[in-house]
Amino acid sequence: MSSERKLMSGNEAVALGTKHAGCALGVGYPGTPSTEILENYAKLADCKAQWAPNEKVALEVGIGVAFAGTRTIVTMKHVGLNVAADPLFTVAYTGVTGGMVLAVADDPGMASSQNEQDSRNYARAAGVPLLEPADSQEAYDMTKLAFEISERWNQPVILRLSTRVCHSKTIVVPSDSKEVPAAHYERDIKGRVMIPAYARPAHKKMRAKLAEIEAWNNAEGPNPIIGNSSKLGIIANGVSALHAQEAAPDAKVMKLGMVYPLPMKAILEFIDSVEECIIIEESDPFIQTEVQAAGGKVRPRLERYRYGELDVVRVKRIIDGDDSEEAAPPRGKPPQLCDGCPHRASFQLLKNIGCTITGDIGCYTLSVLPPFETMDTCICMGGSIGIGLGMRHVLPEEQARKVVSVIGDGTFMHSGLTGVADMICNRPKYGHVIVILDNGTTAMTGLQEHPGTGKTLDHNPSGKTVSLEATCEAMGVDKVVILDPSREMEAFEQAVRDAMASNDLTVIIARRPCILAVVRDAKINRGEKVR
């Protein structure tokens, strides 16, 4: 037990809260701004954490831990929950035995993401309670509360974070900690095998649990009311509540900590206690829609404030009903591939050849910007292969032959393998070309390991490496070529041209390590501390 104050980020606070909640295993997939939760957790004494190859596997491993009667945290960014959505919707029916918390980090304003989807919609759609902290103290406290709720109702709980909460540092005073429960398996076939006959009652049971949780949230949920004005009332969640308190110091603020299921009775009473009520929330009008459906009278938010992050100035504008154009902030310098990045040579070459590139997500997505401007599509992780195949299937020959799928090694492990399986099974007439940019790391999110690097989260050898080339060959790819994009430019160019001209299914592995990973690994080898 310690009452020492500490300055820590939201991610560090979630990690510490998880340790103090007595967690047996942390599992996740990297993604800004969630990545540092697991990295920090792994550094705490006696805390075991691992990266999964993708979010779906992460959640499934977590479900196994929770079915075995002990506690787990599963971490990912918002788009990761799309990948993990399949298990999510059904574990919401089965429920869990040990506590299970899904820490999901949204990115309103898209500091580092391909969309600004709002994870609260998943809580409602799947039937999973959702807590939302505003700062690091709340991140710490609510992590522990999420584990308690999860075990009290045997339901997984989402801890929704946002870029601001994850990456802001605020003061935390940690409190007591719990033991990790021993894992122990008890069979519960009807509860965990979701054939229709067992899933029908499980669905009803889940709805009954949610009704109980809503009653609890009304009576004693983490939803303090600050101030006592009878004029302006503000209902707000997460960091928006802090902006609101600052923007309108005289207003009465209901700060919602549990956003699903909403404490609707308490909310309607709050609305009745003030002359006018506004809801301040980032992203989708989630609370607003629910409150209006329940008959609550609130002034609707202007549509322009759905986009981007809120801050004190924008919240003042919302309160004032100001729908005038907002000043666009001056544009700073966009990020670029590092000098000496191995992706540079690859994109220079692909640009020279004049390929149509169905691209993917990673550092190499920056090749869309000058000086390369060499990427035609980017939708989601792993998307490069399927999208490339779709184009190859329907385009006339001359255009079809130009299509090349470009994907990083990390992304290939995450969700590229099934694309290759599809390519083998549904072979395009003129073949296809996949270029795997193998820089030996997940660079974009901060140099994490993955199954293809042969190392675990803490950068120690995992014992076996999943080989890109052996996997592709075993799956039935006609031709696998491996070369160094910076040193073997001619051979690289020839390989791409040959592949485009032939009807083969070719995988070209452009292998050269990320320079930042090289520096980091040298530090590790010297025994120096790395981030």
Place this chain on the structure above:
Amino acid sequence: MSEVVNVKFAGLGGQGILTCTDILGRVVFDMGNDVKKAEVHGMSQRGGSITSDLRFGDKVLSPMISAGQADFLIVMGEDQVEANQHFLKEGGILVKPSDFDVDQLTNKRTLNVALLGALSKHMEFPVEQWMDAVRAQLPERLHEVNEAAFMLGRGE
């Protein structure tokens, strides 16, 4: 209740603005203030623009500094002024490399800490408090050169 002080740092990824925000954060934290530090990073390792906000006082609510609210704006290069000037409040103070003789820095990578030295002239915290924070945030082999940079920025 004392006013909240807003300090905004601006630079490019890799220039060390997160480190110097952490140093100031440590100083004000050690002095018993409430502190909030917000930053946007993610793709920053690839040299894009980044900013970092530090707010302190008796009680800080929002972690972010909006346009027109910064008491201090610290830029890592003169080329950062234009993109960030709008954050300064009227009468706010701009701290920039030309405030001292940059050529006297023995190690260019200590510019961030030298800028903190320049900022420290406008704040009433004891020098020792700053030095403690510099030492706490940086590895030992970098202490001496950064302490010198701090004093250069401070003009002592």
